[in-house]
Amino acid sequence: MTDLVFIEGLKTQAVIGVYDWEKKIQQDLVFDLEMEHDNRVPAETDDLAKTLDYEAISNYILAFCAERQFELIETLAEHLVAELIGQFKLNAITLTLRKPGAVSAAQAVGVKIHRKSTVTY
Numbered sequence: 129m130t131d132l133v134f135i136e137g138l139k140t141q142a143v144i145g146v147y148d149w150e151k152k153i154q155q156d157l158v159f160d161l162e163m164e165h166d167n168r169v170p171a172e173t174d175d176l177a178k179t180l181d182y183e184a185i186s187n188y189i190l191a192f193c194a195e196r197q198f199e200l201i202e203t204l205a206e207h208l209v210a211e212l213i214g215q216f217k218l219n220a221i222t223l224t225l226r227k228p229g230a231v232s233a234a235q236a237v238g239v240k241i242h243r244k245s246t247v248t249y
């Protein structure tokens with residue numbers, strides 16, 4: 129099954145970084161998500177409750193970043209994905225997390241992870 133619900137370029141700020149100066153400031157983060165979902169089911173019923181609500185998931189990520197603090201973006205990505213799988217019953221997700229201001233010579237740096245649920249929803 130190759131259907132997806134995706135979120136692209138979700139921008140927010142968080143306290144994130146390994147250095148002391150980074151723990152006192154907010155820095156930009158950009159999220160791209162691809163979440164596996166059989167889109168035929170919501171399409172048959174025209175029912176929001178049968179799909180992955182990209183608005184609810186986006187709001188969850190914004191709240192997560194406002195409340196939580198990590199050093200590595202790897203740690204943020206892993207914790208966030210684990211919560212999203214549980215909260216929204218995701219079968220599989222690919223998350224790309226960019227920290228655009230981290231390396232001034234680069235447009236962005238970041239991580240990309242793909243995780244599957246241990247149960248099938």
Ligand SMILES: Nc1nc2c(c(=O)[nH]1)N=C([C@H](O)[C@@H](O)CO)CN2
Pocket residue numbers: 144145146147150199200201202227229230231
């Ligand atoms: N793979 C990673 N490398 C680095 C990270 C990170 O989270 N993952 N973080 C930093 C610093 O916090 C950096 O962003 C400061 O500019 C360095 N390398």
